[in-house]
Amino acid sequence: MPTLRAPLVAALATTLCVLGAASPSDEPAPSATLTALARLVTDGGAPAAALLAEDRSGTRYRTAGAALGRDDHFRAGSITKSFVATVVLQLAAEGSLRLDDTVERYLPGLVRGHGNDGRHLTLRSLLSHTSGLFNYTAETTGPVPLSPGQAVRIALAHSPGPLGTYAYSNTNYVLLGLIIRSVTGRTYAAEAERRIIVPLHLTGTSFPGARTTLPEPHGRGYTSGGRDVTELDPRRAGASGELISTLADLDRFYAALLGGALLPWAQRRELLDTSATRGVYALGIYPERLACGLTVWGHNGHITGSYVRAATTSDGRHTAVFRLDTDAVGDPSLELALLDAEFCPAPTRAPGPVGRTGPPVP
Known part of the structure; x- marks a missing residue:
């Protein structure tokens, strides 16, 4: 830079x-x-x-x-990601979720389109940035997302990278925030x-x-x-x-x-x-x-x-x-x-x- x-x-x-x-x-x-x-x-x-x-x-x-x-x-x-990951791991320790559960289990039908499929992605792949999901903050055209839904829609308009390969993507943690809410009924914050x-x-x-x-x-x-x-x-x-x-x-x-x-x-x-x-x-x-x-x-x-x-x-x-x-x-x-x-x-x-x-x- x-x-x-x-x-x-x-x-x-x-x-x-x-x-x-x-x-x-x-x-x-x-x-x-x-x-x-x-x-x-x-x-x-x-x-x-x-x-x-x-x-x-x-x-x-x-x-x-x-x-x-x-x-x-x-x-x-x-550094927000360390806080979100800690919450997810605590929920795993309590048995509220498993890291090898699919995204689809907690956010049914959300991650679909352009080759993206939440049925094939695990929570672990989100935590480790190996999901292949497009990084929504790399999109510099169109409206600025102000909600998790908008951020996810931007990401899903792009085809994913290879599953299992490390590629840093803010989209992963936006989805983890939604999963925390799905599991607990409360926001990640x-x-x-x-x-x-x-x-x-x-x-x-x-x-x-x-x-x-x-x-x-x-x-x-x-x-x-x-x-x-x-x-x-x-x-x-x-x-x-x-x-x-x-x-x-x-x-x-x-x-x-x-x-x-x-x-x-x-x-x-x-x-x-x-x-x-x-x-x-x-x-x-x-x-x-x-x-x-x-x-x-x-x-x-x-x-x-x-x-x-x-x-x-x-x-x-x-x-x-x-x-x-x-x-x-x-x-x-x-x-x-x-x-x-x-x-x-x-x-x-x-x-x-x-x-x-x-x-x-x-």
Whole structure:
């Protein structure tokens, strides 16, 4: 994606790449992590970046570029998928559904046409992005979908890709949101609040629905061209990406998810199963193998005006969440360098072309 080069950003990159001060209870962040965070501004072109990390040594919060508040609310994009997948896996643990059930069982007659057939698709294929369903957000013509039904109709107007082959598609999670409602009688947002947000005390996390504003406090959000897009209608993203959250809430959520607090053992094993995608994507989260050989788990979130990435060790004991107030990482190698710096004791990889095990920015 193009690097953000608006005049405001150019000025920030040269004059405001100052690392934010930590609160008195915070532990000092490793210098390599601070340097890597700053490069997301100076080299990546983001107006500002912020990181919250926690491990046995304590909690670390730092910012680079323009001021970002530690408690700011922001749009978390596709991190919504981790919440939706967790609800589905909890329902599976309770026996309310099975991952190998067909989509047709819960949404009879909905997925049909142009070679699409819900009788041949399983819930597991939706969770792992192996259904072959067209990604409705890739459709740039016609009306913008504001309901799940509209999003599904856009997707079904296209022939599917090969079943069983990994292809990231937001349509999969829109359908999972509908399936949650079919099974429980409540929306995915209501179920996520009841099962995740309230039990974990995620007081800064919400599903906005039609609300176009962010809760206070919050900063601004910018497109890659520098346009202010802080206010937007998130209904187009729906169950695939409407979530609003904070760094601390996402840190707590992924620590609980990977640490086993949200899922029984059998479903946690399903959560981490990447066999259907040959190691690329599991069920609502994906692995990233770092330069030192450590694999971390989490997800990224990309929505107009915001980019966020969460990464957690497999035991949930070391978490890191960073965000930008723009919708793209100018250079993906900078993102990986930051994760290397935070999680790996050895020197990090130099920025430049690198391979990755996770999916591209959705």
